[in-house]
Amino acid sequence: MIDVLVIGGGNAALCAALMAREAGATVLLLEAAPRDWRGGNSQHTRNLRCMHEAPQDVLVDAYPEEEFWQDLLKVTGGATDERLARLVIRASSNCRDWMRRHGVHFQPSLSGTLHLARTNAFFMGGGKALVNAYYRSAEALGVQVRYDAPVTGLELEGGRFVAARLGNGERLQARACVLAAGGFESNREWLREAWGRNERGEWPADNFLIRGTRFNQGVLLKDMMDAGADIIGDPSQSHCVAIDARAPLYDGGICTRVDCVSLGVMVNREAVRFYDEGEDFWPKRYAIWGRLVAQQPGQIGYCLIDSKAIGRFMPPVFPGEHAPTLPELARRLGLPEAAFMKTLGEFNAACVPGSFDHTVLDDCRTQGLAPAKSHWARPIDTPPFFGYALRPGITFTYLGLKTNQHAAVHFGGVPSVNLFVAGEMMAGNVLGQGYTAGVGMSIGTAFGRIAGSQAAAAALKERAHAAA
């Protein structure tokens, strides 16, 4: 019988498999996806948020524990478990040597991400390069890996893991198990049910795009809920940003973002503005726009800029609609022309002259306009004009299994002795809402490693027990 069964194939699962193998356990990792699509959402990540007291290889200055914790407290609005959060933060300060030993390379922040140079260590080549390195290391260490191996459910005995049932009917026993199979964001039915129907009679989730893997169907999450595992988080909560409406249904990843909202105006399909585009710096605000667009009719928004903005934001993956005049742009975007011209006319008239500077919270704002645009407000008046249609793009869901500092799955408040959880399936314990760049990988790495060590210890203990 195998010692440790790891269910999942992304960062957390791989960290667990590597740690368990290093501890001397035999390990089998089951990845639901085929090899080409392995790695779950980790293949779309790019960095790790790291605590550090002094400059450290690719990281500049310092990012002390307290500051990291305050950042986490702020973005989650308190929806976090301080003990587990601090455990993740401390682990982030000393996990990188271990990651390097398994082939991960780091590099300084990418162009366009200077604001993360202090806090985040970037993976050279991004998350897929990290996933590749971990799979190579795992195989070299003798971890067995099976692709196309979705698990449909677990066999439990009083909160104790016994076996996993595979999609092909196979039953796999193991002495311990780590669940690291992601959230449920790719499950359209579940999203539909969680978001429900709005006052317009629409099912908003039907218009959502999924930024990550198509394999996070939440099968095990649901199975564990049915089995009575303790749950944390609200199923209707997800990290949701506004992305290009032409993005693929799944796996659009980072390149589908459109970073010019704060340089222009956003309107809905009725050509009406609905939120302050210049409230704060874009990296601090991009994550609210998914939900804002989700609340608009048809779950679609249109970001409009003029040629003054070109070259001042990260280039988007698809070219925008463009036109020499505003009425022409309205027609090309399929927006009602009269309402469009009225909205832009009012906006342009309300812009107070100021000195535009997109690197600071400048004094270009609107006066007497609701909703206001607080910064970077300049009339949209210089052709050609550009427009991008945006839709809500789900990055991940917050619903997960309750856990403790040993990464144990809980049943009725009692921790399981041989069933552990890591990654997106438990991130909600630390990140109950909100997001800050790279923290998902910090949680996945810290808890993946804990879960792997704990699972190996539980399995080796049982093996010794059986031998005695």
Next chain:
Amino acid sequence: MQQLDALAREAVALADAQAPLSAAEAEVDRQMQVCNACRYCEGFCAVFPAMTRRLSFAKADVHYLANLCHNCGACLHACQYAPPHEFAVNVPRAMAEVRVQTYAEFAWPPALGALYRRNGATLALATGLGLALFLMLALVLQGSLFAQPPAGNFYAVFPHNLIVALFGAVFVFALVALAIGASRFWRQAAPGPASRAAAAEATFDALRLKYLDGGHGEGCNDADDRFTLWRRRFHHLTFYGFLLCFAATGVATLYHYVLRLPAPYPVTALPVLLGIAGGLGLLAGPAGLLWLNLGRHPLHGDPAQAAMDRGFIALLLFNSITGLALLAWRDSVAMPLLLAVHLGFVMALFATMPYGKFAHAIYRAAALLKWAIERRQPSTLRLKED
């Protein structure tokens, strides 16, 4: 004058910006739009930092980036948008497909650019003609392909001046053709004058194959997502082996004209030692490159160029094999035959330098110099997060 230059450059750039892209160039443009919105691969090589200095990719940009790409494969294996993703991003392949088009487009005389279309046939034909030429010459000049001992004097088979005239003419022609191609590539989008630092950096990056180190020093990709330094090592053996062989010829020329010491030279003489070292490098290097090439991941590069790549490697291999064989048996009766065969292969290599894979060295070096110059200039973009 400088102003005039700048104006001319702008006019060329303007015309180029509107030039329609070929299908392969349009594919690079499409992929670069995806990459420019992602940028995860910035640490691997110079292509991606060069890309981030641009928002759109006109013909000249595409040609420049294609020749800056070393086809190391790192970005393909790290790519979240690589096939089977619907974005189907495969930068090494897209770049390779454009690269061969640039070789053909910049070739001089222009009509001979067509030789890139069937490069395997080109190399085979050149080799056949080279061999025929020297075998026939040997027969005409001395009536037999075999010699009476004592052998060892090559000039007894082919007069020195004849060899100098034949190879000198072909070599000078090849150099002129390559220089014209490089100059046209350069002027397509000249980045401005090269500072000493930029020139030194480009030279250094070319000579040590910096961009085959993966950005982290563990090397490039070959059969899979594993990194390996073997391609870099075999390429070094090939390139420096080639240079040593060249140096052997150069030193022998000095011996001949300056020191008045005609060949043959003893094994311990400098030209022969250089030739042996170079020949061994040119044996091991291409053999290794061929072995790696046969095991390359199927998505790397452009499969349509296998004949050009492997044909060139084979030509190099036959140059070294026949050269070493000639050295080993230069005192035997087979010397004239071996000499004719060796010279036939050398002639085929020289004659096809501007119309085969060899040209990559010229355009790659030029692209590296462009990059070394360009990266020292301030970016014209003001992306808000920088």
